[in-house]
Amino acid sequence: AQKVTQAQTEISVVEKEDVTLDCVYETRDTTYYLFWYKQPPSGELVFLIRRNSFDEQNEISGRYSWNFQKSTSSFNFTITASQVVDSAVYFCALIPLIQGAQKLVFGQGTRLTINP
Amino acid sequence: DTAVSQTPKYLVTQMGNDKSIKCEQNLGHDTMYWYKQDSKKFLKIMFSYNNKELIINETVPNRFSPKSPDKAHLNLHINSLELGDSAVYFCASSQESLILAGDTDTQYFGPGTRLTVL
Numbered sequence: 543a544q545k546v547t548q549a550q551t552e553i554s555v556v557e558k559e560d561v562t563l564d565c566v567y568e569t570r571d572t573t574y575y576l577f578w579y580k581q582p583p584s585g586e587l588v589f590l591i592r593r594n595s596f597d598e599q600n601e602i603s604g605r606y607s608w609n610f611q612k613s614t615s616s617f618n619f620t621i622t623a624s625q626v627v628d629s630a631v632y633f634c635a636l637i638p639l640i641q642g643a644q645k646l647v648f649g650q651g652t653r654l655t656i657n658p
Numbered sequence: 659d660t661a662v663s664q665t666p667k668y669l670v671t672q673m674g675n676d677k678s679i680k681c682e683q684n685l686g687h688d689t690m691y692w693y694k695q696d697s698k699k700f701l702k703i704m705f706s707y708n709n710k711e712l713i714i715n716e717t718v719p720n721r722f723s724p725k726s727p728d729k730a731h732l733n734l735h736i737n738s739l740e741l742g743d744s745a746v747y748f749c750a751s752s753q754e755s756l757i758l759a760g761d762t763d764t765q766y767f768g769p770g771t772r773l774t775v776l
Contacts, residue, residue, distance in 0.1 A: 575763055581699075587748060587767035631699055637763060644689060644754055645703040645714055646765055653699075 544569045546636050548649035555624055556657050563619040563652045565634030571595075573639040576610065576617045577646065582630040593617065594639075624656045661685050664749050664768040671739055672776055679734045679771045681749030689713070689754045690732035691765065692724060695746040704747075707732050708754060739775045746770045 545568040555561050567576065578590040591601060593610050601608045605622045621628050634649040662683045671677050683690065691714075692704040706714035710726045721737045736743060749768040 577764070579767075585746065585772075586769045587750075589764060589766060592764050633701065637765075639763070644752065644763060644765075645691070645706060645716070646693070646701075646750075648701040651699045651701075 544571070544574075544636050544638060544647045546634050546647055546649035548632075548634055548652045550652045551650070552653045552655070554655040554657060557626055558623050560620060560622050561624050561654065561656075563621075563632050563634075563654065565617045565619065565649060567615050567617065567634070567636050569636060569638055571638035575637045575639065577635040577637070578608065578617075578619050579633045579635060580630045581633065581651070587633075590619075621654075624654075626656050626658055629654060629656045662749055662751055662766050662768040664747075664771050666771060667769060668772050668774075670774045670776065673739055673741060675739050676735070676737045677739060677773070678736070679747055679749075679773070681732045681734070681768055683730055683749075683751040683766075683768075685751055685753075685766065687751040687753045687766075688729055689752050690726065690729070691750040691752075692732065692734050693748040693750060693767075695748060695770070697745070701748070705732075705734075736773075739773075741775050744773055744775045746772050 547566045574595045576593045580588045598610050607620045609618045631651045631653045633651045635646045665680045689708045691706045695701045704718045705724045707726045709729050723735045726732045748770045750765040752765040
């Protein structure tokens with residue numbers, strides 16, 4: 543069975559601070575994808591990033607960066623110089639790459655509030 | 659040019675009624691999904707269809723019946739609505755592939771339908 547844990551339920555920081563959202567996952571599958579989605583106050587789910595289990599390179603996209611470490615089963619997300627528009631609930635998720643089992647297993651979500 | 663669309667966005671109804679939520683994707687994907695997000699924001703899959711065929715049914719009550727008339731559409735019909743059905747329902751789609759390449763297997767979500775059962 544797969545499981546994703548986001549231990550931080552809520553985080554609140556002041557604008558321009560850096561913030562890291564933690565994600566720890568469990569799976570017995572050797573091939574899988576990890577994802578981050580953003581859910582802003584408007585409610586939609588926005589895809590941010592996908593990594594596969596064989597690619598442990600860190601990724602940077604503007605102010606966003608992701609640190610994937612198989613040794614600790616973690617896929618953490620860092621926002622640098624946070625902005626008020628980053629306020630949202632962020633979900634980490636996992637899909638094992640098994641035919642016919644393409645269901646996203648989500649973590650509980652981390653509510654991030656960026657205060658001006 | 660919305661990729662995944664759902665209607666309606668809001669649905670308020672009485673207990674015991676039957677209602678449907680429609681989902682359409684114009685991404686050319688072969689797999690579609692329904693997820694439920696409860697009041698605590700927890701997201702869980704309900705169903706998955708691949709090329710109009712049911713692939714995943716996550717122990718959802720029989721009152722929920724998905725219907726896929728073609729691979730671009732996946733509708734959700736709910737009979738005899740109960741208070742506990744109040745939630746946000748998200749439709750998603752992806753192109754299934756067992757090859758670690760391209761944009762396959764990334765699920766794109768619709769805007770959600772907030773269902774309130776009174």
